Amino acid sequence: xxxxxxxxxxxxxxxxxxxxxxSSKEAPTRKTNLAxxxxxxxxxxxxxxxxxxxxxSNILAVNFFGVISLxxxxxxxxxxxxxxxxVIRNWLRR
Numbered sequence: 221x222x223x224x225x226x227x228x229x230x231x232x233x234x235x236x237x238x239x240x241x242x243s244s245k246e247a248p249t250r251k252t253n254l255a256x257x258x259x260x261x262x263x264x265x266x267x268x269x270x271x272x273x274x275x276x277s278n279i280l281a282v283n284f285f286g287v288i289s290l291x292x293x294x295x296x297x298x299x300x301x302x303x304x305x306x307v308i309r310n311w312l313r314r
Contacts, residue, residue, distance in 0.1 A: 248313075252306045259299035266292040 269289040276282050 248306065248310050252303065252310065255299055255303040255306055259296060259303050262292050262296040262299060266296050 266289055269285045269292060273282060273285040273289050276285065
């Protein structure tokens with residue numbers, strides 16, 4: 221028994237810019253900017269949660285913000301290390 225032929229579907233292209241089209245010179249800059257942005261976001265979260273941890277008197281809130289500040293501090297430190305590695309790598313390439 222022969223199969224019926226189906227019409228091919230035409231997929232719509234996304235209007236967003238594809239990262240595959242970025243040149244090799246722009247990719248390290250994009251990664252560095254992304255690491256810096258994430259570093260700043262988590263540093264702000266760390267600062268706010270540390271401030272709440274130090275100034276609140278409710279034991280539940282103190283414990284909650286203590287854990288949040290600890291986790292965001294580690295993530296901030298990780299993004300700082302990644303950012304420094306990317307900056308040093310870009311500096312050594314030139």
